[in-house]
Amino acid sequence: MISVRHLDVSFGNVRAVSDVSFTVAAGDIFGLVGESGCGKSTLLRVLSGLNPHWTGSIEIAGRAIGPMRDKAFYRQVQMVFQDPFGSLHPRHTVDRTLAEPIAIHGLDNAEARIARALDDVGLGPRFRFRYPHQLSGGQRQRVAIARALILEPSILLLDEPTSALDVSIQAEVLNLLARLRTARDLTLILVSHNLAVVAHLCNRLAVMQGGAIVEEMTVDALRHGEPSHPYSRELLRASLGYHRAAGTS
Amino acid sequence: MSRAAILRAWLVADTPTSRRQARLGRLYLQWLSFRGNWLAVAGLAVSLVLIIVAIAAPLLATHDPAAQNLDIRLRPPDAAHWFGTDELGRDIYSRIVYGTRITLGMVVAVVILVAPFGLVVGCAAGYIGGWFDRIVMRFTDIFMAFPRLILALAFVAALGPGIENGVIAIALTAWPAYARLSRAETLAIRNSDFIAAVRLQGASTGRLIFGHVAPLCLSSVIARVTLDMSGIILTAAGLGFLGLGATPPSPEWGAMISTGRRFILEQWWVATMPGIAIFVASLGFNLLGDGLRDVLDPKQT
Numbered sequence: 001m002i003s004v005r006h007l008d009v010s011f012g013n014v015r016a017v018s019d020v021s022f023t024v025a026a027g028d029i030f031g032l033v034g035e036s037g038c039g040k041s042t043l044l045r046v047l048s049g050l051n052p053h054w055t056g057s058i059e060i061a062g063r064a065i066g067p068m069r070d071k072a073f074y075r076q077v078q079m080v081f082q083d084p085f086g087s088l089h090p091r092h093t094v095d096r097t098l099a100e101p102i103a104i105h106g107l108d109n110a111e112a113r114i115a116r117a118l119d120d121v122g123l124g125p126r127f128r129f130r131y132p133h134q135l136s137g138g139q140r141q142r143v144a145i146a147r148a149l150i151l152e153p154s155i156l157l158l159d160e161p162t163s164a165l166d167v168s169i170q171a172e173v174l175n176l177l178a179r180l181r182t183a184r185d186l187t188l189i190l191v192s193h194n195l196a197v198v199a200h201l202c203n204r205l206a207v208m209q210g211g212a213i214v215e216e217m218t219v220d221a222l223r224h225g226e227p228s229h230p231y232s233r234e235l236l237r238a239s240l241g242y243h244r245a246a247g248t249s
Numbered sequence: 250m251s252r253a254a255i256l257r258a259w260l261v262a263d264t265p266t267s268r269r270q271a272r273l274g275r276l277y278l279q280w281l282s283f284r285g286n287w288l289a290v291a292g293l294a295v296s297l298v299l300i301i302v303a304i305a306a307p308l309l310a311t312h313d314p315a316a317q318n319l320d321i322r323l324r325p326p327d328a329a330h331w332f333g334t335d336e337l338g339r340d341i342y343s344r345i346v347y348g349t350r351i352t353l354g355m356v357v358a359v360v361i362l363v364a365p366f367g368l369v370v371g372c373a374a375g376y377i378g379g380w381f382d383r384i385v386m387r388f389t390d391i392f393m394a395f396p397r398l399i400l401a402l403a404f405v406a407a408l409g410p411g412i413e414n415g416v417i418a419i420a421l422t423a424w425p426a427y428a429r430l431s432r433a434e435t436l437a438i439r440n441s442d443f444i445a446a447v448r449l450q451g452a453s454t455g456r457l458i459f460g461h462v463a464p465l466c467l468s469s470v471i472a473r474v475t476l477d478m479s480g481i482i483l484t485a486a487g488l489g490f491l492g493l494g495a496t497p498p499s500p501e502w503g504a505m506i507s508t509g510r511r512f513i514l515e516q517w518w519v520a521t522m523p524g525i526a527i528f529v530a531s532l533g534f535n536l537l538g539d540g541l542r543d544v545l546d547p548k549q550t
Contacts (some may be wrong), residue, residue, distance in 0.1 A: 048449055049448075049449065050445055050448065050449065070451075074449060074451035075451075075453075078449065078450075079446070080450050081442040081445070081446065082442075083442060086441050086442040086443065087442035087443050087446055088443055089443045089447075089461060089465075090443075091464055093268065093271050095268060095271075096268075097385075099448040100447060100450065100452070100460075101451075104450050104451050104452050104453075104456065105450075105451065126264045127264070129264075129266060129267060129268060129270065129271040130263075130264065130265065130271070131271065131275065134263065134381055144446070147450075148447065151450065178430075224374075228362060
């Protein structure tokens with residue numbers, strides 16, 4: 001479904017992503033893990049089309065993708081952002097936010113689509129005419145997910161979708177994403193610094209360090225504690241330590 | 250519940266059921282916060298009074314503003330002529346009432362010319378960036394390097410005196426401030442996630458600028474316009490005072506002060522009355538603008 005070959009991204013003299021290659025099969029949930037500044041978000045912004053300055057090759061559904069994207073691409077690939085407080089227009093109601101993609105792509109049945117999108121993310125019609133400041137963080141992130149899914153994409157890019165939320169809400173949103181993936185047959189790429197989140201949702205993952213992928217493995221391999229690269233082992237140990245300290249696992 | 254209470258509950262409802270209700274509800278909350286600032290309410294009252302006076306000038310005036318009567322020239326204020334008469338025996342009160350039309354007309358004309366243009370140019374420059382931004386901003390630099398009245402004077406001198414040319418001259422000097430303001434606002438929001446999200450839906454640049462960026466800049470432009478109205482009134486009066494704005498015999502406030510200047514020591518009311526009118530009008534708009542800026546601040550949620 002997604003194939004990335006020898007991707008390089010530079011900001012001035014800084015190489016944010018260097019020679020990254022990976023493939024994601026249709027229906028996969030692929031996790032990108034690494035600490036802050038390792039280039040995982042940059043990688044996602046390249047895939048989504050927000051960052052046009054890269055070299056290498058990207059193929060999506062067998063089609064080569066350039067720096068500039070067309071409308072057909074945006075119907076196929078959508079993104080959910082990290083900060084639910086910044087990703088909704090402060091002066092637009094939920095209704096307006098969801099109506100916008102429908103208007104851009106000239107789709108029919110706007111009313112029904114908006115109602116269904118809200119239902120799908122568990123918000124219902126009560127929230128339709130609220131402004132973002134009348135919603136909680138979790139509700140905003142649900143609206144952002146609804147906005148991404150209203151164009152019925154086949155690929156959803158998730159940039160730390162839960163890291164700005166309360167721990168109790170995180171699981172809800174992750175379960176929602178898992179449910180929507182099954183219902184809609186989505187391919188997901190999840191970027192996170194949190195190994196527990198990735199292990200909860202994904203079936204395959206890649207560990208990034210300093211702009212490069214150091215190891216790719218399945219989540220099962222991770223669960224059995226078999227990462228081979230020292231950096232992945234360190235990450236795993238750090239996340240286990242956190243869990244023991246917090247007493248959640 | 251009384252009807253007012255039902256309406257109030259409908260307006261502040263936590264779960265609006267229609268687009269209209271959501272919009273009206275937000276306006277109502279903004280009105281509540283505006284109402285809490287009594288200076289702003291006073292400014293709004295002054296502005297409304299000015300508008301009513303301008304519309305109802307023929308009803309409010311006691312005399313024909315152009316009617317001369319040399320027998321009663323330079324009379325002090327009395328029961329027949331509330332603000333006295335000028336050097337040609339014209340009733341100053343009636344002239345000030347009719348002058349409201351000229352002043353407000355100029356202000357409205359300038360604002361209609363300037364605010365949308367500055368907003369669109371500024372948002373486009375800020376959002377598109379690159380060479381377009383650089384060229385537009387250098388143009389605003391050129392205009393802003395001159396004191397406003399001096400530049401307006403130069404334009405009027407070139408175009409010839411008159412109200413229309415005065416409006417054009419003031420508009421030419423006023424737009425750069427709006428372009429700079431909306432550009433600065435645009436730069437602050439262009440990299441936010443909600444703009445990126447709309448880009449990722451495939452929105453065109455025009456749609457982004459007009460539908461998503463400009464509405465966020467609009468509130469500060471509105472506040473700035475209201476604050477600027479006093480400046481426009483003063484510039485218009487300044488042009489009139491220098492004989493480059495409205496031409497006699499039209500009752501423009503600045504021109505009235507200019508003729509009253511000759512008698513200011515013996516017949517103080519000829520220059521003072523239009524001066525008070527200019528003062529009240531510009532102060533009213535200034536207070537209104539201050540209040541609007543507090544209410545419309547987009548950083549508040």
